[in-house]
Amino acid sequence: MSCAGILVAGQAAAQVELKSYADPEGYLDVQKLTCAQLANTFQEDADYLTAWYSGWYNGLAKKHVMQVTRAKSLEHEVIVYCKTNPGRKIIEAIDVVFKDYRADHGIEMKK
Known part of the structure; x- marks a missing residue:
């Protein structure tokens, strides 16, 4: 097996479901989740979580619109960061990406 194959296999084994970070009652503390946890979850869970954060921040800002292209781009930037x-x-x-x-x-x- 090549080095690239070993690396890919190692990354796949490290991925966990988002729910594995939940407390015993099934809740995620979104203010405590780390970048490592986001990076180590499955892509669909990372996408779901970043979409949730987007809604949370828009709710705090009392915004009710979303620009899809920008939202997807910023979501990608957060995951890369x-x-x-x-x-x-x-x-x-x-915060850094925004x-x-x-x-x-x-x-x-x-203000």
Whole structure:
């Protein structure tokens, strides 16, 4: 088996279901989940979780619209950031990615 084959096999074995991070009652503490946990879950669970965070943040901002292309792009950026920063919390990764996006696009936050 080539080195690439070994690496892929090792990554597949490390993936776990998102529910494995839940407490005994089945709840996830979304403010404590780490980038390593996001990066080590299955892609569909990572997509589901980042979509949930998007809804949470939009709810806090009282926004009721979503730009699909931007949302998918930012979701991808959060996952990429998490893969390179496994020790950070997901909410910290979202903060970094969103701040970078706003800076790159000249978007100022309303106070």
